[in-house]
Amino acid sequence: MSERAEANRKAFISYSWSTPEHKAWVRRLAERLTEDGVYIILDEWDLKPGHDPIHFMEQSITNPEVTKVMIVCDRVYKEKADGRAGGVGTETQILTPEIYRMTDQGKYAALVTEVDDEGNAYVPTFYGGRIFIDFSDPEREEEAYEELIRWLNDAPLHTRPKLGKTPAFLTSGDAKPLATQSRFRRAKEALDRGVPGAASLVRDFGEGLIEQLIGLRPPGSSGQNDVPIDEAVVNAANAMRPYVKQVHELTRSIARTTPQAFDEILAILELVLSTTDRARGTTAWTPATFDANKIMAYEAFLGVIATLLAERQLDLIARALDHPYYYDDPSGGHGRSTKDFGDFSQYAEVLEYRNRRLNQNRADWQADFVHQHYQSGSPSFVRMMEADLLLFIRRPVSEESKYYSWFPHTLIYTGGWGSALELFARMESAQFFALVSQKLFGAVSPQVFKERVSALNGERLWRGVYPGMSIGSIAGVGQVASRP
Template identity: 35%
Template sequence: MEIKEPKVFISYSWSGQIHQEQVKRWADRLLADNIDIVLDIYDLNEGDDKYAFMEQMVTDKTVTHVLVICDKKYSEKADSRKAGVGTESQIISQEVYEKVKQSKFIPIVCEFDEDGQPYLPTFLKSRIWINFSSTEAENENWEQLTRLLYGKPLHVKPKKGKTPFYISKEQNLPTSESFAKFSSLQQALLQGKMGIKKYRRDFLDTCIKYADDLRTRERPNTENFGEKVLDDANKLKPIRDLITDWILVESEITSEDEFSNVLIEFLEKLKELKARPPEISSWNDSWFEAHSVFVYETFLYVVAALLKTECYHTLHEVFTSHYLLASPQRIHRDSKFESFGGFYGYSDALQKVLAPEGRRLYAPAAELVKRHADREDLPFVSIIQAELLTLLMAFISEETRWYPQTFHYSTYEYEYPFFVRATQHKYFKKLAVVTGIQDIEELRKKVREGHERLNVNNWYEFRFERDFWGTMNMEKLDSLK
């Protein structure tokens, strides 16, 4: 990368031999840093007009910066317009006042008064200055000066990101209450405020309420039902993102034991959204397909977020907990609980509105998840990896069934680092925390049994790999120490 070399004029007062030698030392040090220096002792010869020289250097467009070396004598001479400094300061002040926003003139403070205030001429008092009043200050601030001269500051403003969804998507404005509650919770977590439980409860309750308000409670129009499912699913996406943001923030702050309990309780409420509201007595399960896909999608994002924050104990709790069924589902059931398989969701209605013309989608819900995958911190490949881990847990959990819908979009280019890294023993131990199985041979045995129980060999529609053994890196897990 080509870097433009700066050219610097140094303006100072001849306060004495020691001061002049100090200025010369700074000039030599700048020259050593490949900065072109204009200094009277080097560039002003006998017979030259020193005032013309000063004016030329101050106004010269090839001079990128003017270092104004400010000590007590320089300030006094400048303010009283005495000698060369007075003439020079008149030239500089005119430039400064005519071009207030330009940063050509840099005050270098060499001396402070008895009140600790820097000696600066009046026309420079409002300018940001650099402290060179001692050897220590010089060494501490030298990089700041050279970066300034080269136009390469230490702190660079980052590029603008995307417009927040709650600004750019008018249809999502009803989620503003949930966003406000999340902002309050996030601030409370980061600042260590008291009452985190209340902030969290307020946030999560608004998320559930927003989603619940979208549940169908009257017989929908069957002619455009697919469009309604898609519209509701799109309206629920911002809540998915807020829940994901919450997990990414709090899982790294709150202890895993406490956070696991909170998350399991919330997931139980989230799962209830798939069922009919208790107040209706006549319904069809298809009415709630938007919420079925929303719960499925959000669960995958929960798993992906916990992988990202390395909350493996929490993941183990998510996959091994038993979730209480919604009250309408508990009727006529022997068991009142179900495994994480209850978070699985699909939609037949989305087939018509999402499938390209003349093509049938194997998993319309996965197509929607793919279209919704616009987060930079958790790209779509992270969501597929989360479903791969979920499938692994389904293999080793006898009471759980799961069909990996997003794997219809997996390709040979995709890699799943959590499984690849588990080739090494230290990373396999992290996988072992999630599965609860420490021995690799026992894990392989359980996975083989899961393949048979789920009848994976009949999953013919996968174009990439249907046994998932290789994708899960089963042969190489825990093979490197």
């Protein structure tokens, strides 16, 4: 089979024999395009003695197998085309009706190689004001060539994005989209495009987020419209969760494009933590007032760490774990103070009442919420478990203490789990273990890591749960640093 028959792309070059240099330029272009997989029809190669030049031109232009026609335009080409002179004039008589009646406007394109003294492109009258590819500036020739090869292959640099789904608020019966949607979109797009000032847009989003986390709290201790208080708390948490997931999405954008803006996520987490207690001057509240915020504080921090694990951003995880979170404690004797990451893991007491009221005897409602709402999307439920394990063992491993400050709700779902979660499975590499240990566990040795994690195996975190989780198993202590 011939090259011409095998080629997916066939293109004809129409040009003027203006000068030997111009002919050589066209030939070099044809050779390069051939090397890049385009079958080029060129008179120097294809027009043989005994051939009819007019028939050759007509066939080359109108043949449906020719997917593209390049019109190389310089001053001489324009003059001959407009004056219908020579071979160019003949091609013009064929091209003109083709261009004007064509249904596929992507078949013909002018390649401008020369401009006049005022910078105007030499294009023939029949081409009109159509868009051309500019080869007139030698310094931009590579950019022009990329544009040409993309056009020849119908592979533009900018393509229409995949059509998405109708916004959920239009089909779910909700009256309006998330109140922070506009701020979130501006911040995310700025981060993804690396726009200066993106951090300030993240900050602006954070301010709107906290307004919602406060405004969506349940109304009172007895619920509303005969809704039990535990149901009101769960409903409030469900309403808050989409806002928290926006924090996770912004974290992913920052991890991928703008790690230096991570301080803004830490600032947002501080604000999220502040919603778990009353503000100064508050005179009326119940314990259940802040339970939805406690549920969300746990999910917010856990999801940030899970997202960073998925992006393999160990340095940002270390910053999140070591950061002193500003906390204006209204009950503290000294007023303002800071908290560590463990304070994001608070128990919502109203869930005990929920167990009694529903008579379901669930061991961990907060784990159930995460399991229910993180089955799809990012971060995934498995990543959330991975983050929970990391946060649970971090203090006991790095500080040689059996005291842990983080309750790992989702690990209840690892009962009978037979293998290590990803971060810990990867630590079978001694090199990777050393990296993780240095950044997250105080640079402990593999032996110390194994001993301290194994000491946690006996922890009974949930009453009546069998089989219980095996910390050693999901942390992969048997394989830690077992390979180079």
